[in-house]
Amino acid sequence: MLASDRAYASLRDDILNWRIAPGTALSETELALRLGISRTPLRSALARLALEGLVDTSRGRTGVVPDVSAESIAQQFEVREALELQSARLAARRRDPAIFHELVESFAHASTTLADGGTDAYYAVVARFDAAMDDAVGNPxxxxxxxxVRIHLVRARRLGHDNPERLLRAAAEHRLICEAVRDGDAELAASATAVHLRGSLTTITATLRVRAAAGQLTEDPTTPGQEGA
Amino acid sequence: MLASDRAYASLRDDILNWRIAPGTALSETELALRLGISRTPLRSALARLALEGLVDTSRGRTGVVPDVSAESIAQQFEVREALELQSARLAARRRDPAIFHELVESFAHASTTLADGGTDAYYAVVARFDAAMDDAVGNPxxxxxxxxVRIHLVRARRLGHDNPERLLRAAAEHRLICEAVRDGDAELAASATAVHLRGSLTTITATLRVRAAAGQLTEDPTTPGQEGA
DNA sequence: GACGGCCCTCTTGTATACAGAATGGCCTCC
DNA sequence: GGAGGCCATTCTGTATACAAGAGGGCCGTC
Structure with missing residues (x-):
């Protein structure tokens, strides 16, 4: 595999999983040294990440990992809503019913999946759902x-440690979407998708609010006296 | 300005204006020589173009300029429709009425603009419209x-030599969108946008069909005897 | 005459060296 | 004591050199 691809995948993974904190300066020399490659392929990787919005190069020359704010998430969701609703409509018109019938079953067993394999197993089903939708739409x-758009939401998802209660509701919402797509009902698929996205956004926003409040308690220097206790 | 930015802008301009034909192999060495820079910044420019879809690197290692097919345009429009309709709804809720009132006037005078300044003057008004929508939405x-998405449609637009009749109809459609946005009517703005996009797609598709037929007459080696006449 | 293998050339991917610019710290002066 | 300027360090942007791999063409053989 290409060194630039490895660097890209490695940095992308680090950013999505919060191993690189927002605001961290991404020095080319230091990163190249750490990954054991030269600056040339590393620059290529950084450029890709910058174009995807995972690295912010607007302020100053040195790239930094952007923070995840409630505002940025809300903005991403406005784009996501537009695309996913359209996707749901198109998928309902072009789908292979058998594939979505199978997904209905998978989401029906979500509580078992979650109990046996944990959140990772559940997210694997969601990934299959996303892939099935993309395939059904058939539009590169x-x-x-x-x-x-989904890349950024992975970061947000990793934030809140995957509230199981919410995941079960999300599974039910996904099941409704799959049923509508399976039955070829475009408008119902779009509506069910809208319902799901609203639920997701509400959960993420709440998580961010909790995190921001916790951050102020432990980090804000203007509110001292709490962190040492 | 950075050499990589100049190379990017130059190549982007060449591709959008069909100075580089689809299918042309983009040799790094040759391009770097032609632009008077080294391969390093040129590679950076090519990578940006590849991520934007203006250069295809999927087949083989050497990048090529992708063709504009009716299918690819239709796919871009499925994405564009989703985004522009959402954009129209959001703009209608957040706009400054004065700005869109001014745009209504501009599109009302489109025939004069077109007669005086030609298609470039008209497209400048469309660019102002796009910018006003983006500003009203306020979502980076x-x-x-x-x-x-719009980048790809610039290529398609340059194809058909800007049918003036279509441009006048497009101006009327734009005017309707601006009126709806100005009045804060989100659903009407979305509907008017849908009408406009359908008209645009139909025109572009027709242009492509004509071009494909002409191309077969003059280029297809299996149908000889026409080009020398 | 056709097919297969070998060699050559051109391509990309990577590493390194160098120059210009910006930032941060430190010293000096007010 | 504070503020401003200068210097050094470090960063990015660019150029060039090198190596590995793939593709094409040519030659030899069947």
Whole structure:
């Protein structure tokens, strides 16, 4: 595999999983040294990440990992809503019913999946769902647009440690979407998707609010006297 | 300005204006020589173009300029429709009425603008419209998503030599959108946008069909005897 | 005459060296 | 004591050199 691809995958993984904190300066020399490659392929990797919005190069020359704010998430969701609703409509018109019938079953067994395999097993089902939708739509441009939006939501998802209660509700919402797509009901699929996205956004926003409050208690220097206790 | 930015802008301009034909192999060495820079910044420019879909690197290692097919345009429009309709709804809720009132006037005078300044003057008004919509929405993610879709349509637009009849109808459609946004009517704005996009797609598709037929007459080696006449 | 293998050339991917610019710290002066 | 300027360090942007791999063409053989 190419060194630049490895660097890209490695940095992407680090950013999505919060191993690199927002605001961290991404020095080319230091990163190249750490990954054991030269600056040339590393620059290529950083450029890709910058174009995807995972690295912010607007302020100053040195790239930094952007923070995840409630505002940025809300903005991403406005784009995501547009794309996913369209995707749901198109998928309902072009789908292979058997594939979505199978997904209905999978989401029906979500509580078992969650109990046996944990959140990772559940997210694997969601990944199959996303892939099935992309395949049904059959539009590379739509797939690419959705991929660029979903990347940012992975970061947000990793934030809140995957509230199981919410995941069960999300599974029920996914099941409704799959049923509508399976039955070829475009408008119902779009509506069910809208319902799901609203639920997701509400959960993420709440998580961010909790995190921001906790951050102020432990980090804000203007509110001292709490962190040492 | 950075050499890589100049190379990017130059190549982007060449591709959008069909100075580089689809299928042309983009040799790094040759391009770097032609632009008077080294391969390093040129590679950076090519990578950006590849991520934007203006250069195809999937087949083989050497990048090529992708063709504009009716299918690819239709796919781009499925994404564009999703984003522009959402954009229209959001703009209607957040706009400054004065700005869109001014745009209504501008599109009302489109025939004069077209007669005096030609298609470039008209497209400048469309650019102001796009910018006003982006500003009204106030969502950087939406702006970026729309920008990546609009790039491809510039190529398609340059294809058909800007049928003036169509441009007048497009101006009327734009005027309706601006009126709806100005009045804060989100659903009407979305509907008017849908009408406009359908008209645009139909025109572009027709242009492509004509071009494909002409191309077969003059280029297809299996149908000889026409080009020398 | 056709097919297969070998060699050559051109391509990309990577590493390294160098130059210009910006930032941070430190010293000096007010 | 504070503020401003200068210097050094470090960063990015660019150029060039090198190596590995793939593709094409040519030659030899069947």
């Amino acid at each position: 441009a739509m797939r690419a647009a959705l991929a660029s | 993610a939406m702006r970026a998503a729309l920008a990546s």
